[in-house]
Amino acid sequence: MATFKDFRNNVKPNWCPGCGDFSIQAAIQRAAASVGLEPENLAVISGIGCSGRISGYINAYGLHGIHGRALPIAQGVKLANRELTVIASGGDGDGFAIGMGHTVHAIRRNLDITYIVMDNQIYGLTKGQTSPRSAEGFKTKSTPEGSIETTLSPLEIALSAGATFVAQSFSSDLKQLTSLIEQAMAHKGFSLINVFSPCVTFNKVNTYDWFKENIVNLNEFPDYDPSNRIAAMTKIMETGGMLTGLIYQNKERKSYEDMIVGFKEEALAHQSLDISRESFDKLVAEFK
Amino acid sequence: MISQLSWKIGGQQGEGVESTDRIFSTALNRLGYYLYGYRHFSSRIKGGHTNNKIRISTQPIRAISDDLDILVAFDQESIDLNAHELRSGGVIVADAKFNPVVPEGVDARLFAVPITAIAEELGTSLMKNMVASGASWALLGLPLEVFNKAVGEEFGRKGQAVVEKNIEAVKRGAEFVLEQAGGPIDEFKLEEADGKQKLFIIGNEAIGLGTIAAGCRLMSAYPITPASEIMEYLIKKLPKFGGTVVQTEDEIAAVTMAIGANYAGVRTMTASAGPGLSLMMEAIGLAGMTEQPLVIVDTQRGGPSTGLPTKQEQSDLNAMVYGTHGEIPKVVLAPASIEDCFYDMIEAFNVSEQYQVPVIVMTDLQLSLGKQSCEVFDYDKIQINRGKLVSDVPALEDNALFKRYELTEDGISPRVLPGEKGGIHHVTGVEHDEVGRPSESSINRKKMMDKRLNKLNGLQIRDAIRVDAPHDNPELLIIGMGSTGGTIDEARRRLDADGITSNHVTIRQIAPFPAEELSVYLNGAKRVVVLENNATAQLASQIKMHAGYADKIHNVLKYDGNPFLPSEVYTACKELN
Structure with a gap:
């Protein structure tokens, strides 16, 4: 059986020292090992940005695609081979700006994949511009007078789009993050985990200390029921989205692939490409 | 006895023009006639003039005709807009309800048939199409049993009573017009067809069938005219083969989902038209750079922007050849017949996996939507090659x-x-x-x-260029692509009659450009005509760039939204000589 070391490769990440993304990488590797995956059965599909490089830093099948499109690529992979565990990953710009359309529709579609967003509230790789997750008034290279756009709440959007698994974590809390990734992988449907992942180079506001002071762990609310969608929405609003833990899970809804009529358990990629003469003749006869 | 005839039906969109055409032509197909259809429609669902034209022949045909023999009209607008196409002595079958008038200067016989009245008498005006098609059929003097069988198949699901009512409508229409005309019209008497079983199918359906035969089991796509029929066909058929179609949120998702699925091992395609292709460009570069197989169908329509979404054009060529930033290997295949639409899909998936490159299959609206007769596809020719x-x-x-x-x-x-x-x-x-x-x-x-x-x-594909070159040194070499081949051949027959020799080459592999294969024909011809449905001579530019002979090349371009007519090609070529 594979251990978390089997999910390591010898590539040195090009992230800045202290970047929150390191812990997310470690959490994925730990979670993959602890749920009993083998590296060849995991596919990590990532977008573009600092965080997008993650697919190259895990020993598994990995595809580093184009900006904002990790989710449709990941959904294609899952449809082609549902025996694979598929993780899509990218930054807040990737998933909530250029790729927001795909995020909402991937949530609605509910294919059984895990989407991990490394949310640093800024554009790092392009050296410090505003993100949809930046706070109002946040000064960046592209918003020298402070951002004048409303901060996007991905958790609220996910819930209203019909998400079946919504969680949030903080890269410093490796234990919680690993556990949430494990739960997301076990969830039969689309899972969103938004992870606060501080950018130590360009974001001097939303720092590790700032998050530690501002976030609330759902563990502190023993009566919290993650199967209650209204309570989940309320909690997100009450905390201004600054909460961590499993926020919502719908275990009833079937995944997209389980709802396609006649879609087999066996991976489509393993099925024959051939068509019998009889089936062919039947198709052709419709045009006679 | 005649060997070919043209028939057109016109009315308001949603009025039964499509279904009349469908039953009429299915019955003709059963008799073994060769058919070639052309749909004139607008980007709206109900209302607005629409018409369907079919050419009926005892010989293979792949072009719309210059003129018209029979016009069936549900309203005066259909007469006013189309009567000028009628040849002298042609016939108009019109609904008596609107007191039809033959426009001045048109030499045609008018039969005002109480189409709506008969239909309503039988229970519903919906049966107008049956009365109208029955009347047309009767004028041709063709056996009514064959027609009634087609009616039976169209309505069989709705029960015997409905079938019988519709057959009655056909009969009433036929009887009325025969009484007026004094029997079937002699000059419309078609020679007997060869009776050989053919398919009657649109290009998009042939593409769908080819896609399944090629082992493709997944399609991700976004609806768009004139590509949607491919998606609709596969939505119906793929589940029978374990596959599925995902209607994505946009074309970027469609193409990237296809890339992901191809990467994971399932032959996957998407299909779109110009606007969608534009959205796919960045992803096509990803497939090229990461060497993933990918098959995209681009059913060209009038551009740029929303352009003429329901009209003919061949103006995406440059986008297909050059589209995406940076430099990647890419194959662009251009089927030139319905048979090609089927076999080229198998080729496209094979080439895409063998060379690990994106392949774009280029059609145009007339090839994608024009319903026509073709040879039955050959199961034994299906071969799957997944390369390395x-x-x-x-x-x-x-x-x-x-x-x-x-x-x-x-x-x-x-x-x-x-x-x-x-x-x-x-x-x-x-x-x-x-x-x-x-x-x-x-x-x-x-x-x-x-x-x-x-x-x-x-790379070697089947018929990178398709050649009909009876002459070593013809006056003219006519080059085309996509749906224009049949029109070119008809023009050539007329040129032949005038003593003007011509060869014809159809370019089927647009990229990489088959310059070497083409050169010998360019070299031998006195003049070269490149015929295309666009304004900037995109195909001619490829020829000049890759093969040369710029001084010999003349452009014949049409970009008004309509396919070329044989007479237009003939006249343009004639003027060069």
Whole structure:
């Protein structure tokens, strides 16, 4: 059986020292090992940005695609081979700006994949511009007078789009993050985990200390029921989205692939490409 | 006795024009006639003039006709807009309800048939189409049993009573018009057809069928005219083969989902038209850079922007050939017949996997939507070739990565699918090394660029150019692509009669351009005419750039939204001589 070391490769990440993304990488590797995956059965599909490089830093099948499109690529992979565990990953710009359309529709579609967003509230790789997750008034290279756009709440959007698994974590809390990734992988449907992942180079506001002071762990609310969608929405609003833990899970809804009529358990990629003469003749006869 | 005839039905969109045409032509197909259809429609669902024209022949035909023999009109507008096409002595069958008038200067016989009245008398005005088609059929003097059988199939699901009512409507229409005309019209008497079983099908359906035959089991697409029929066909059929269609949120998702699924090992395609193709451009570069197979169908329509969404054009050629930033290997195939639409899909999927490149299959609206007769597709010609796809790869030591981008002699590397123990490698749109890891090394960069861009050197497709060259040194070489081949051939017959010799070459492989194969024909001809449905002579530019002969080349261009007519091609060629 594979251990978390089997999910390591010898590539040195090009992230800045202290970047929150390191812990997310470690959490994925730990979670993959602890749920009993083998590296060849995991596919990590990532977008573009600092965080997008993650697919190259895990020993598994990995595809580093184009900006904002990790989710449709990941959904294609899952449809082609549902025996694979598929993780899509990218930054807040990737998933909530250029790729927001795909995020909402991937949530609605509910294919059984895990989407991990490394949310640093800024554009790092392009050296410090505003993100949809930046706070109002946040000064960046592209918003020298402070951002004048409303901060996007991905958790609220996910819930209203019909998400079946919504969680949030903080890269410093490796234990919680690993556990949430494990739960997301076990969830039969689309899972969103938004992870606060501080950018130590360009974001001097939303720092590790700032998050530690501002976030609330759902563990502190023993009566919290993650199967209650209204309570989940309320909690997100009450905390201004600054909460961590499993926020919502719908275990009833079937995944997209389980709802396609006649879609087999066996991976489509393993099925024959051939068509019998009889089936062919039947198709052709419709045009006679 | 005549060997061919043209029939048109016109009315308001949603009024039954489509269904009248469908039953009328299905019955003709059963008798073994060759048919070629043309749909004139607008970008709206109900209302607005629409018409369907079919040409009926005892010989294979692949072009719309210049003129018209019979016009069936549900309203005066249909007469006013189309009567000018009628040849002298032609016939108008019109609904008596609107007191039809033959426009001044038109020499046609008018039969005012109480189409709506008969239909309503039988229970519903919906049966107008049956009365009208029955009347048309009767004028041709063709056997009514064959027609009634087609009616039975159209309405069989609705029960025997409905079938009988519709057959009664056909009969009433036929009787009324025969009484007025004094029997079937002699000059419309068609020679007997060869009775050979043919398919009567649109290009988009042939593409759908070819897609299934090619082993494609997944389609991700966004609806668009004139591509949607491909998606609709596959939505109905793919589940029978274990597959499915995903209607995505946009064309970017459609193409990237297809890339992901191809990467994971399922033959997957998407189909769109110009606006969708524009959205796919960045992703096409990803497929090229990461050497993933990908098949895209572009059913061209009038551009730019929303352009003429329901009209004929061939103006996406440059976008298909050059689209995406940077430089990638890419194949653009242009089916030139319904048969091509079927067989080229199999070729497209094979080439895409053998060379690990994006393949764009280019059609145009007339080829995609024009319903026509074609030979029955041959099951024995279906061959699937997945190229250098490897499996059961032994695990490598120390987590070493599989050389997915191994530098090989032909530039094509072994390909492995996720799930293979020894196949783990990285895939990235960033320039990368043999195992797929990002690399900015200039030595590696050059090697990898050369590897990718030389991959297609060995490409051989069926009929890269299709040649009909009876002359070594003709007055004219006419070159076309897509749906225009039949029109060119008809023009050539008229040129022949005038003593003007011509050869005809259809370019089927647009990229990489088959310059060498074409050169011998360019060289032998006195003049070259390149015929295309666009304003900037995009195909001619490819010929000039890759094969030369610029001084011989004349452009014949049409970009008003309509396909070429044989007479237009004839006149344009004649004027050059």
